[in-house]
Structure formats: structure tokens, C-alpha cells
Amino acid sequence: MPASPGWRHEMSGPLAGIRVLDIATFVAAPFCGTIMAEFGAEVIKIEQPGEGDSLRRFGTMTDVGDTLVWLSEARNKKSVTLDLRTPEGAEMFRQLVAKSDVVLENFRPGTMEKWGLGYESLAKINPRIVMLQVSAYGQTGPMKGKPGFARIAHAFSGLAYLAGEPGRPPVVPGSTSLADYMSGLFGTVGVLIALRHAELTGEGQTIDIGLYESIFRVLDELAPAYDKFGYQRERMGPDTVNVVPHSHYETRDGAWVALACSNERMWERLCKAMGRSELATDPRYTGARQRDLHRAEVNAIVADWARSLDIADLLAVCEANEAPASKLLSIADIFEDPQYAARENLQTIDDPRAGRLVLPGPLPRLSRTPPELRSAGPALGSANDEIWGDLIGKDADALADLKQRRII
Known part of the structure; x- marks a missing residue:
């Protein structure tokens, strides 16, 4: 799959040799990178200097300054800092793109183009580059520029309308981040298909996912039942349409x-x-x-x-x-269940910053090339020297200058 294996990192796993640039925030597109990292891809998390990904402050805070959500969902990644909004930062990103396979982004449509980093521009640098674009409503349509999070996607997709007791207010359908995780899963499928296409043809492409679409796609017969019979499903509490007792x-x-x-x-x-x-x-x-x-x-x-x-x-x-x-x-x-223990669904990791952590085990489980939980979410900019120095070639003085000017 990789275009130029000579400058690849030393990793194990079926995706070893694939370099992913994760410039997205929160969970949706980054979750694709998390899955790929569990199978050996080198995932470089690119964050805003000084503040980093907002996910570092979303969830239960720890004494290392990052939340448990970050420590779990940024697993196996390398963190670098870079201000993509500056001309120099954009140029450094282009240098990375030339040596990478995948870009993950979830800015509002048009943002990357505004920075001169849209897919068409990046494809001129690396024709094989694959770009996953996750946004609230997708890259097209009358709502493409509107903001949104998973809760909004649950509402727009039709899921939240169904959650709750009959005649009572709709409730949160379990996880407030479900659309993020589902979009990351569909995004991973799309990226792997696109990488296969690039391997065969030398051509990259974009993967376009709206947060709401990943939820709407899994609502079984909701659409055909309405179209064919005019049936609008309402809230049923714990019950299930058409089936009882269920x-x-x-x-x-x-x-x-x-x-x-x-x-x-x-x-x-x-x-x-x-x-x-x-x-x-x-x-x-x-x-x-x-x-x-x-x-x-x-x-x-x-x-x-x-x-x-x-x-x-x-x-x-x-x-x-x-x-x-x-x-x-x-x-x-x-935590007490023997099935969870037997399947290693809860895995313990000793993080050099946060100490002992119990995290959900990686999936899916493959017999020959299983996923691996190697590290928790990294400290902000902890891989700056490795990536900007060793890979891109900036010397110590240049790195110090970039840091002083908050480019990195």
C-alpha cells in the first residue's frame, strides 16, 4: 500500500508502513485513526500549539491535565503541534502529506480549501493521498456549512426521536458520542477501501461522511416502512417494533x-x-x-x-x-464479568504519565493479525522532535524558533 516504504516507521501489524495524519478533533474522524493505529499504522496527531485537541478537556479530568476520554481514544498515536492557519505551518503540513498516505479531517466544508490545503491541492503533492472528511452534514447539500456534534446528529438522523417512553420526552440514546464512533467506523472502512484502490491505480480519493448519515444508515427498516406503508415509528421505550416479547x-x-x-x-x-x-x-x-x-x-x-x-x-x-x-x-x-475477562475486553496499561489505566480492548479481533493497545493518549507535542526534526529535517535551532513563534 505505501507509496515510498523507504521512509516508513518501524511498526508491527497489518497496517505497518501506513502513515496517517490526524488533524481532526474530538472523536469522529480521529476514531478512524485510533482503529488504524491499533493495527500498526503510524498515526500522527496534529494539534493546535498550546491548547491541543478539545478532547483533552472533554470528559473526566486526570492529574496529568488530560481527560480519561483522551487517554483512551488517542491511544497509540503520536502528538505534534502545528498551526495550520499560518503559511509556514501549512507548508510544513504539505511536507508531511508528501510522505503520508491518509489525512483525517473534520473541519466545516471549505476550511481546508481556505488554508490552501484542500484535497485537490494535496493530491498535486501526493496523488495517492486519501482524505477522510467527516462533518456534521457532509460536503454537499444546503446544510453543509452548519456546525454540529453527535447529539445534533442523533436528532437529525431520527434516532433521538425514537429514544424514550411513549408520550414522554425523548432521551439520550445511550452514548452522547454514538454518531462520532459510528462515523469513525464507517470512515475506517472507507479509508481502507480507498487505500486498496490507491494500491491498484496510484490514485487517492476523498471519503465524505456526515455525522447523521452514520446513524441513519443503521436504523433498519425505518425508511422503507415509511415509504411503503406510511408508518412513522414512535417511541416505544424498551420495546421493539414488530417483535414481542423483545x-x-x-x-x-x-x-x-x-x-x-x-x-x-x-x-x-x-x-x-x-x-x-x-x-x-x-x-x-x-x-x-x-x-x-x-x-x-x-x-x-x-x-x-x-x-x-x-x-x-x-x-x-x-x-x-x-x-x-x-x-x-x-x-x-x-468489571466482574467472566466473559469480559475471558475476551480481554478490559485491558490494563501502565501509562508513564497517568499510571495504571483500564481501557476498552481494541476491535475487531483477528486470528493472525490482532490489534494491539500499546500506549495511552500522548502528551501534547511529545513527538515534535521526532516528526519535525527526524522526518521533516528541521534542526534544533529551527525547532526552537518555530516553537517560540507558536508555529509548533
């Missing part, structure tokens, strides 16, 4: 259990677990359509049963009858 139920000891019953086989197993096998052949509840028509009745039957058992006993009887079920785990539960 919800959350409280147990006798105050825990909550998730039960999934997406086909007839699962319904029969759940009925057996409840000691109500006759319900599986009751014509009122035979078939997904019938159960949906009798949703309140079915949910009441399951809720009454769940309230008759403690969570441990309910899970045991479901397991014995192969009925899918899980307790709704808190983070405290997760």
Missing part, C-alpha cells in the same frame, strides 16, 4: 433483564422457561403478527413472570431452556 423486564430483586424473542423457536423456548408451554400454541400468540397485536397482554405475562424470580434464578432457567437473556449490566457488573 424488551426489558424487572426481576423480583430489582434487577433488569433483557429478553429477545425474535422468532417462533425463541417464543417456544421462553414459554417453556416460564412454565407456560401452552402459550406457544395459543392462537392469540402464535406468530409474530399475532403477538404484536396482543403486545400489552404478552408483555404483561412476561413481566409478571420476571417479577416472580430473582435475576440469578431467571437467568438460570432461561439458560436451561436456551432462551436468550441477559442482565442489564452496569459498568461495575462488567
Whole structure:
């Protein structure tokens, strides 16, 4: 994949030899860099001198001056500082682009062009360069210039409208950063496809993602159901459209259990677990359509049963009858869970600045080329000497001058 392997860093992993310039902020586009870094890419995080990425101050602050979010999500990256808005800073960035494969950015459309660093300009320097562009609404359309964050994307995509109880205010759909992470995932797919195309043809390209699009894309049948039948889904609380019982139920000891019953086989197993096998052949509840028509009745039957058992006993009887079920785990539960331990979903790292950190393990899990958590988010500008000195060729006096003038 790389254009000129002679000046590549020494790394291991399937993406070793790929250099990524991450000039984005917060999570969305940078999360693409995080994933690539876990598989061996050299990811250079380029930040504003003196202040750095806003993600350093978003979340729970630590005594090293960076948040836990930064320490987790800027993992495996190298930090340099550079003011892209200055002519000298822009020129130094162009020198890096000539020696790189990927640029990640999430400025408002037109910002890079204003600095003379738009894709067309960079492609003249390096025709193979791949640029991921994540913005609130994408690079085109009447709203392309508007600002936005993940919460705004959740609203615009239709997700937030669906989150909450019927007749009650919409709520946050779990994570306030879901659109950021989803956009980073789709961005990673796009970058890897574009790198493959560049390998075959020598031509780079842009990947254009609007934050809201990554959420809208995964809302299953929301669009075709409205188009074909005029059906507008409303808030359903923990329930699921078309399928019942497929919800959350409280147990006798105050825990909550998730039960999934997406086909007839699962319904029969759940009925057996409840000691109500006759319900599986009751014509009122035979078939997904019938159960949906009798949703309140079915949910009441399951809720009454769940309230008759403690969570441990309910899970045991479901397991014995192969009925899918899980307790709704808190983070405290997760830290004690043997499945999480067996899968190494929580990994411990000793950071030279922050000390011991437990972070989510990298994904996906590959059998021959697994991802690796090597380091937590770096200190601001900690790789300035390596990148601007060793790679770009600035001597000590030049680096000192650049720092004094806040170019780096």
C-alpha cells in the first residue's frame, strides 16, 4: 500500500508502513485513526500549539491535565503541534502529506480549501493521498456549512426521536458520542477501501461522511416502512417494533433483564422457561403478527413472570431452556464479568504519565493479525522532535524558533 516504504516507521501489524495524519478533533474522524493505529499504522496527531485537541478537556479530568476520554481514544498515536492557519505551518503540513498516505479531517466544508490545503491541492503533492472528511452534514447539500456534534446528529438522523417512553420526552440514546464512533467506523472502512484502490491505480480519493448519515444508515427498516406503508415509528421505550416479547423486564430483586424473542423457536423456548408451554400454541400468540397485536397482554405475562424470580434464578432457567437473556449490566457488573475477562475486553496499561489505566480492548479481533493497545493518549507535542526534526529535517535551532513563534 505505501507509496515510498523507504521512509516508513518501524511498526508491527497489518497496517505497518501506513502513515496517517490526524488533524481532526474530538472523536469522529480521529476514531478512524485510533482503529488504524491499533493495527500498526503510524498515526500522527496534529494539534493546535498550546491548547491541543478539545478532547483533552472533554470528559473526566486526570492529574496529568488530560481527560480519561483522551487517554483512551488517542491511544497509540503520536502528538505534534502545528498551526495550520499560518503559511509556514501549512507548508510544513504539505511536507508531511508528501510522505503520508491518509489525512483525517473534520473541519466545516471549505476550511481546508481556505488554508490552501484542500484535497485537490494535496493530491498535486501526493496523488495517492486519501482524505477522510467527516462533518456534521457532509460536503454537499444546503446544510453543509452548519456546525454540529453527535447529539445534533442523533436528532437529525431520527434516532433521538425514537429514544424514550411513549408520550414522554425523548432521551439520550445511550452514548452522547454514538454518531462520532459510528462515523469513525464507517470512515475506517472507507479509508481502507480507498487505500486498496490507491494500491491498484496510484490514485487517492476523498471519503465524505456526515455525522447523521452514520446513524441513519443503521436504523433498519425505518425508511422503507415509511415509504411503503406510511408508518412513522414512535417511541416505544424498551420495546421493539414488530417483535414481542423483545424488551426489558424487572426481576423480583430489582434487577433488569433483557429478553429477545425474535422468532417462533425463541417464543417456544421462553414459554417453556416460564412454565407456560401452552402459550406457544395459543392462537392469540402464535406468530409474530399475532403477538404484536396482543403486545400489552404478552408483555404483561412476561413481566409478571420476571417479577416472580430473582435475576440469578431467571437467568438460570432461561439458560436451561436456551432462551436468550441477559442482565442489564452496569459498568461495575462488567468489571466482574467472566466473559469480559475471558475476551480481554478490559485491558490494563501502565501509562508513564497517568499510571495504571483500564481501557476498552481494541476491535475487531483477528486470528493472525490482532490489534494491539500499546500506549495511552500522548502528551501534547511529545513527538515534535521526532516528526519535525527526524522526518521533516528541521534542526534544533529551527525547532526552537518555530516553537517560540507558536508555529509548533
